[in-house]
Every structure is written in structure tokens, then in C-alpha cells.
Amino acid sequence: MSRTLISALPLLLIACSGEGANSQTTTMADKPFKTSVIADFDSPWAMTFLPDGRALVTEKAGDMILFDPKNGTKIPVAGIPKVDSAGQGALMDVVLSPRFAKDKAVYFSFSEERDGLKGVALAKGAFNQASDGTTKLDGVTILFRASPYVDGDGHYSGRIAFSPDGKYLFFTNGERQKFDPAQDPKSTLGKVLRLNLDGTPAANNPLSAKGFNPAIWSYGHRNLLGIAFDKDGRLWEQEMGPKGGDEVNLIKPGLNYGYPKVSNGSHYDGRDIPDHAPGDGFEAPKVWWNPVISPGGLLYYSGDLFPQWKNSLFIGGLSSQSLVRVKLNGEKAEKADQWDMGARIREVEQGPDGALWLLEDGGKSQGRMLKLTPAG
Numbered sequence: 001m002s003r004t005l006i007s008a009l010p011l012l013l014i015a016c017s018g019e020g021a022n023s024q025t026t027t028m029a030d031k032p033f034k035t036s037v038i039a040d041f042d043s044p045w046a047m048t049f050l051p052d053g054r055a056l057v058t059e060k061a062g063d064m065i066l067f068d069p070k071n072g073t074k075i076p077v078a079g080i081p082k083v084d085s086a087g088q089g090a091l092m093d094v095v096l097s098p099r100f101a102k103d104k105a106v107y108f109s110f111s112e113e114r115d116g117l118k119g120v121a122l123a124k125g126a127f128n129q130a131s132d133g134t135t136k137l138d139g140v141t142i143l144f145r146a147s148p149y150v151d152g153d154g155h156y157s158g159r160i161a162f163s164p165d166g167k168y169l170f171f172t173n174g175e176r177q178k179f180d181p182a183q184d185p186k187s188t189l190g191k192v193l194r195l196n197l198d199g200t201p202a203a204n205n206p207l208s209a210k211g212f213n214p215a216i217w218s219y220g221h222r223n224l225l226g227i228a229f230d231k232d233g234r235l236w237e238q239e240m241g242p243k244g245g246d247e248v249n250l251i252k253p254g255l256n257y258g259y260p261k262v263s264n265g266s267h268y269d270g271r272d273i274p275d276h277a278p279g280d281g282f283e284a285p286k287v288w289w290n291p292v293i294s295p296g297g298l299l300y301y302s303g304d305l306f307p308q309w310k311n312s313l314f315i316g317g318l319s320s321q322s323l324v325r326v327k328l329n330g331e332k333a334e335k336a337d338q339w340d341m342g343a344r345i346r347e348v349e350q351g352p353d354g355a356l357w358l359l360e361d362g363g364k365s366q367g368r369m370l371k372l373t374p375a376g
């Protein structure tokens with residue numbers, strides 16, 4: 001025990017701020033929550049809580065950090081493969097195995113370059129903290145790679161969610177700013193994928209009998225930066241659409257969500273895209289935004305700390321510098337709140353006590369971790 005304490009001391013000294021005396025708390029009159037600044041990171045991308053209340057945080061350049069909100073300790077997690085973080089590239093999502101208590105598996109996604117081309121990969125490793133505090137992922141293996149890898153640095157997506165029964169892993173692949181691959185049955189780009197936990201395509205995916213890539217669950221997507229299951233097992237997705245076309249979709253197996261053939265937005269270069277229309281064969285979004293919010297992360301809220309927000313989706317707004325709430329009612333969804341946060345919000349997470357945790361999308365000292373609790 002004493003060895004752990006001694007080795008953690010230097011890390012404590014470099015940590016920016018804990019949740020105690022150093023926290024800055026501000027209460028905005030127009031917000032039903034108070035915002036506490038917990039820590040600073042360098043372009044953080046995603047976070048997830050461990051069962052003991054500590055969190056794993058990814059940073060864009062390729063670092064994974066074990067963070068303890070109780071005392072501000074940051075410990076680097078070794079074993080992460082080389083990340084190509086140019087442009088929108090990053091060490092991306094991090095999610096615990098549904099059987100983490102037994103298998104210690106941490107699933108994560110990242111962009112990489114291979115043979116001059118780039119794509120998003122899914123990997124896992126086993127969480128291992130030694131008695132001296134040193135932390136690593138053991139046996140890191142690449143489970144899945146988007147196909148094909150292409151040039152450019154945009155729209156990787158790379159979000160991960162497990163089905164409520166823990167049997168399947170859903171993984172998002174963005175269309176890499178190449179448009180048409182979202183409709184290409186052979187490509188995994190612009191798709192929601194359903195995989196087994198070892199990264200192989202799940203059996204009986206809805207389009208494999210029609211000659212689609214066997215991993216595909218739904219298609220016609222653009223840049224899918226959040227997926228989350230609700231309490232009834234519905235899969236919700238948000239995606240950064242074209243100009244005026246950011247979306248929340250209810251994902252159903254085998255459906256075509258339209259991009260780039262239809263969208264309620266239009267191309268950023270000004271070209272029109274036909275809007276969704278009844279009977280056009282494409283699944284329309286449940287909610288869309290014009291002007292856009294530029295959605296980052298997505299959280300389905302199930303906590304008790306904000307009982308009025310149960311059964312809501314929370315979305316981090318990048319260009320809109322906001323936190324967005326969408327209220328769910330069965331298969332229906334409607335815009336509820338949009339709070340100005342004064343910074344690009346990349347990630348939304350629910351803490352063990354039901355607090356909302358946010359990560360800002362900025363470099364050092366501008367990539368803060370925020371904790372939202374009731375205004376009281």
C-alpha cells in the first residue's frame with residue numbers, strides 16, 4: 001500500500017486540480033445545474049468510468065489516462081498502439097467490456113495509417129494496474145478495421161456501444177468525407193456495424209444475405225459521433241450531418257438513413273441534397289438541427305441525480321459550444337434544452353452517482369473535465 005502511495009505522489013503534484021478545494025464551481029442563473037471544473041486534459045476525446053469511480057480518458061494525440069476524480073491523480077495507461085492523429089484523427093472512444101469485473105477488457109478505437117491510407121480501428125486490451133501504480137492494457141489486439149482505408153483525415157466516427165444483453169458490440173464507421181461509400185454495400189464506411197465481442201461480424205446481420213458486408217447493421221450515415229441504447233433496448237445515434245442536417249436517428253436493422261442521397265441539410269459547398277420525404281425509402285431522422293449543433297458525444301441518461309431528465313439523450317455540441325438535451329418518448333424524440341457552455345463539448349458521460357460529466361474539445365487547459373450537479 002505504501003509503495004502505491006509513494007509512486008502516486010509525483011502524479012498528484014502534476015495533476016491540475018482535484019474535486020476538493022481546487023475545484024472552481026460556477027452556477028449560471030439560467031442553468032438548472034452547477035458546473036464544477038474537475039481537471040484539464042489535452043484535447044480529450046472520450047471517457048468512461050471504472051467500477052471504482054476512477055475514469056479512463058482518451059486524448060486526441062494518442063494517450064489514455066487513468067484519472068481519479070477524488071484526488072486528481074493522472075496515471076498514463078501504456079499499451080496503446082500508434083495513433084495517426086492528423087486532422088480529425090485521434091485516440092477515440094473507450095468503453096469497458098460488459099463483463100469487465102471478470103475479463104478486465106477495455107475496448108477502444110483509434111485512427112491509424114497503413115500503407116499510406118487511413119482508417120479507424122477497434123481494439124481491446126486487459127486493464128492491469130501493478131502494485132506500484134503502473135497501469136497498462138495487456139494483450140492489446142486489433143479486433144476490426146474499417147474498410148476500405150482511404151486518404152484524408154476526416155469523419156472517422158469510431159464510437160462503441162454494447163447491446164444491453166452484452167452479446168454484441170456496435171461500432172460506427174464514418175464516410176470519411178467521401179460521400180458515396182455510405183451507400184456502398186461492400187464498404188463499412190458510413191455504417192453502423194454489429195460485431196461479436198471478438199470483432200467478427202455478428203451472424204444474421206440484416207443485409208448480409210443481400211450481399212452487403214456482413215458487419216453492416218444500418219447504412220446511409222455520415223459522421224456518427226455517438227451511439228447509445230435506451231432502457232428499452234432501442235439504439236439511438238447522432239451524426240454530424242451536412243450543412244443544416246445534424247441528426248438524431250433511431251437505428252433499426254437493415255435501414256438506409258439516406259446520406260448522401262437525401263438529407264434535410266445540404267452540402268457545405270452549397271449543392272442541394274433532396275430532403276427526406278415520406279415513402280422515399282430512406283429512414284428520416286427523429287430530430288435534426290438547422291442551424292447545426294455539430295454533435296460530439298452522446299449519452300442516454302438513466303441516473304437519479306437529475307430525475308427530471310431520465311429517458312433523455314444528452315449531446316455535446318462542438319461548433320454550437322453547448323450541451324443539448326433531447327427528450328425521448330418511446331420511438332419519438334424531441335428537442336428539449338440547449339445550454340450555452342462557452343466551449344466546444346466533445347463528450348458526455350454519466351457518473352456513478354448520476355452526475356453529468358463533460359469533456360471540452362480543446363488543447364491543454366482548454367480541454368477541461370466538467371461535472372454537472374443539480375443547482376440546488
Ligand SMILES: [Ca+2]
Binds near residue numbers: 046347348
Ligand atoms: Ca463515454
Ligand SMILES: [Ca+2]
Binds near residue numbers: 272276
Ligand atoms: Ca436537403
